Amino acid sequence: MNWDQARKLLHLSRDELPRGQEQVPSQPRMQSESPMVPRAGSLCVASGKGGTGKSVFTASLSSRLSRRGRTLIVDADMGIGNAHILQGVAPERSFVELVAGTAAPREVVARCDDRLDLIAAGSGVSSMAELSPFEMHRIAEALEQLETDYRYLVVDSAAGVSNQTVAFAAASDLVVVVTTPAVTAMTDAYAFIKVLLRSNPSADPLLVVNRAHSFEEARSVVKRMETVCQRFLSRSPRWIGWIPDDDAVIQAVNARAAIINHDPSAPAAKALEHLSMVLLEEFDRTRMRGLGRSLLSRVSYSPKLA
Ligand SMILES: Nc1ncnc2c1ncn2[C@@H]1O[C@H](COP(=O)(O)OP(=O)(O)O)[C@@H](O)[C@H]1O
Ligand SMILES: [Mg+2]
Numbered sequence: 001m002n003w004d005q006a007r008k009l010l011h012l013s014r015d016e017l018p019r020g021q022e023q024v025p026s027q028p029r030m031q032s033e034s035p036m037v038p039r040a041g042s043l044c045v046a047s048g049k050g051g052t053g054k055s056v057f058t059a060s061l062s063s064r065l066s067r068r069g070r071t072l073i074v075d076a077d078m079g080i081g082n083a084h085i086l087q088g089v090a091p092e093r094s095f096v097e098l099v100a101g102t103a104a105p106r107e108v109v110a111r112c113d114d115r116l117d118l119i120a121a122g123s124g125v126s127s128m129a130e131l132s133p134f135e136m137h138r139i140a141e142a143l144e145q146l147e148t149d150y151r152y153l154v155v156d157s158a159a160g161v162s163n164q165t166v167a168f169a170a171a172s173d174l175v176v177v178v179t180t181p182a183v184t185a186m187t188d189a190y191a192f193i194k195v196l197l198r199s200n201p202s203a204d205p206l207l208v209v210n211r212a213h214s215f216e217e218a219r220s221v222v223k224r225m226e227t228v229c230q231r232f233l234s235r236s237p238r239w240i241g242w243i244p245d246d247d248a249v250i251q252a253v254n255a256r257a258a259i260i261n262h263d264p265s266a267p268a269a270k271a272l273e274h275l276s277m278v279l280l281e282e283f284d285r286t287r288m289r290g291l292g293r294s295l296l297s298r299v300s301y302s303p304k305l306a
Pocket of ligand 2: 054082156
C-alpha cells in the first residue's frame with residue numbers, strides 16, 4: 001500500500017475521482033446455519049479517529065436493538081470510555097475490576113433499563129488501553145459467559161488501530177465504521193478498514209457517514225472511501241447510510257441520553273432509527289459466531305503455558 005497515494009486520493013474532490021470506482025453491489029450473505037441462535041449477535045462500532053460519533057451511534061442503536069431483544073453495550077474504549085453517560089447511568093464497577101480479578105463477569109454488568117445492560121470501560125486507567133494477553137483473555141472469557149444471556153452485543157470501540165481495538169472488531173459478527181466528512185476521519189477510517197481486513201479477511205465492514213450536511217456530501221465521502229479502498233485493498237466497505245449534522249445530537253448528549261429516545265423526531269434520530277432497521281436485517285442474515293468465543297480464539301494467551 002502506498003500511504004501517501006491513499007491520503008492524496010482522500011483529499012481529492014468528488015469530480016476529480018477516477019471513474020469506474022462505483023460501489024460494488026453487496027453480496028447476499030449466507031443464512032444463519034442454525035435456526036437456534038445460542039449466542040448474541042455482535043456488532044462493533046469503530047472508526048479509527050476519535051470524536052466521529054461512535055458513542056452517539058452506539059447509544060441509539062443499542063436502545064433500538066433492545067426493543068427486539070436483550071442487549072449488552074460493551075464499552076471497549078478501555079479506561080476512558082463514556083458509553084454509560086449516554087445511558088444516564090453511573091456504574092460502580094467496570095472492565096477495570098474484571099481485569100483486576102476483583103469482580104466476576106455478572107458483577108460488572110450495569111442495568112440501563114429493562115432490556116439494556118452495559119459494561120463500562122472504567123475511567124482514568126491508562127493501562128487499560130494496552131491490555132496483556134492474559135487480561136484480554138479474561139475479558140474474552142467473561143464475554144463468552146455473558147453472551148448467552150443476550151440477543152445482541154454492541155461494542156463501542158476505542159479510536160485508533162491498536163491490536164486490542166482491532167481484535168474486538170475482527171471478532172464481531174458485524175462491523176460498522178463511522179466516519180465524518182473530515183479528511184482526517186476518512187483517512188483514519190481507511191486505516192482502520194485496512195488493519196481490520198488484515199486481521200480478519202472475511203470481515204465485511206459497513207460504512208456510515210456521520211455529521212454530513214446533505215446526501216450529496218455523504219455520497220461524496222463514500223465515493224472517496226470506495227475509490228481508495230478499491231485501489232489499495234481491492235475491497236470496499238458497504239455504505240448503509242448517513243446521519244445529518246444535527247444540534248439535537250448535542251442536546252441529547254448534554255441530557256445524557258440516546259437521541260432516538262430524547263428527541264425521536266430530530267433528523268439525526270430518524271436516520272439512526274433507519275440505520276437500526278438496516279442493521280437488524282443484517283443480523284437476520286448473519287451467522288452469529290459469539291463475540292467472546294471468537295475473541296478467545298484470537299487472544300494468544302494460553303492458560304496451560306502460563
Ligand atoms: N450527527 C451529529 N450532529 C451533531 N453533533 C454530533 C453528531 N454526532 C456526534 N456529534 C458530536 O460529536 C461528539 C462526539 O461524539 P462521540 O459519539 O462521543 O464520538 P466518539 O465516540 O467517536 O469519540 C458528540 O458529543 C456530539 O457533540
Ligand atoms: Mg466514544
